Amino acid sequence: MAKTIAIQRAYHAKDRGLGHAELVQSEAERLALNNGNASEAQRRRNAGIDLANKRKQPADIFLLPVWLMRDLGGPRDTIAYLIKQRELTVIHGRAALCLREHSEGVTISISGNGEFGVFVEGGQDGGMEAHCDKRFVGIQAWRLALGAVDPVTVKAVQKVINGHAGLKQARRLIGGRDQTAHNMLKDNLHKALDAATAYLGAGT
Secondary structure (H helix, E strand, O other), X not given: OHHHHHHHHHXXXXXXXXXXXXXXXXXXXXXXXXXXXXXXXHHHHHHHHHXXXXXXXXXXXOOOOHHHHXXXXXXXXXXXXXXXXXXXXXXXXXXXXXXXXXXXXXXXXXXXXXXXXXXXXXXXXXXXXXXXXXXXXXXXXXXXXXXXXXXXXXXXXXXXXXXXXXXXXXXXXXXXXXHHHHHHHHXXXXXXXHHHHHHXXXXX
């Protein structure tokens, strides 16, 4: 009976912290030895060692801001998904949101020679000084972001940042093997969003 109670306590001890759980495992090991159950004692000893090792490890806390995931469009959004997978950071997500905000009504095109062209609400930016002044920060951020990436990834990076492409579509746009394309996408999203963050400020 004493052995059963000790084992039950051991299973629930984690709710009161790792230190308490270690003590309960130690008690369960002692009771198992007193009852002549060497295999149970060994299991309790091993469990205690695992808990001790876990307690020594630094806490791995990763909090996803609910508002950020919501504003990005939920878990189906590629940026949101990559943040959840820890392949992008929360700061990257904020930068992506800022770039999306600045892309409303703005189309950035890239000509064959690599020059950036900016069209505002269907018209060339010339002659719309007041409107373009408001867009200047966003336009510069986009130029820096897309200018930081490898040319083959520009279209995929732009679509993903804007929330217009899933992982599969982005990989297809880059081409090559899935894992290679995924790594290229991730690395170039880092480059683009880091460049935008440096320009917009860490408080994006």
